[in-house]
Amino acid sequence: MSTVRPYTGTIQRLRAVGLRPTRQRLALGRLLFDGGDRHVTAEKLHGEAVEAGVRVSLATVYNALHQFTEAGLLREVVVDPGKSYFDTNTNDHHHFFHEDSGVLDDIPGDAVAMAKMPETPEGSAISRVDVVIRLKST
Amino acid sequence: MSTVRPYTGTIQRLRAVGLRPTRQRLALGRLLFDGGDRHVTAEKLHGEAVEAGVRVSLATVYNALHQFTEAGLLREVVVDPGKSYFDTNTNDHHHFFHEDSGVLDDIPGDAVAMAKMPETPEGSAISRVDVVIRLKST
DNA sequence: ATAGCTGCAAATGCTTTGCAAGGCC
């Protein structure tokens, strides 16, 4: 029976995908994965890191986000031209996007269902289906 | 009974939405609306205009695309971080996005149907529902 | 020791803006 030590989760998670657990990646990983489902932009995450006293450059945040995404730890969500969002929930699910505030929220996977899907074009395979429900404040 | 004169459609379309039919807007409007449903980026449209011998700057293409969008003549589609696509089909419909080539295609409105929709959060109204089926080449 | 990371600053790509000159009504 294995004892779970504090802060061990992120280290193992990184090792498991072949990424060295450096100080920066650890700090970013904890900010991302220790707090439930999160949706962040590079800038926002960088701000949080700095605020938490972690010395890390914006370039490194971008690198980490992409490495995490490539490793399957994060998912990139496209809702805004010219800004990238990353989602710590990598399960099948969709999004609410609040156009006024720029806030992105998960829609539980089973709250949206497709009744009908088109035929996939010749020579192509579906990589993903994204549903974004755009919201305006009332 | 009204006789349809060549090139009259775009002029009227622009006037109808309160935009002066300048040489540039006319040329861009024709490129966009004379050829069925189209999906363009600013850069691509600018290239087509230049190729067609129309002297127009990229900045003006951006302005025109946004003015057309605001006027309801176009619809902006978000599929790629850092690149804006505009769709001449403003009806309710969804998209195939070929990730490898960057090509965007319409899915006829009735080929996709939602079986279930989540509750809209308090204080918000649905502005639009976007479904993007991302494709990879096989 | 060494392969992999990081930081910085410069470069890039897309888009927007400011302002003088030009064109539509």
Place this chain on the structure above:
DNA sequence: GGCCTTGCAAAGCATTTGCAGCTAT
């Protein structure tokens, strides 16, 4: 003529890259 448009070039963002120095293993 007056006001809206345009063009150009410069500015603005978000993101990426190159490379010297640092660090985890």
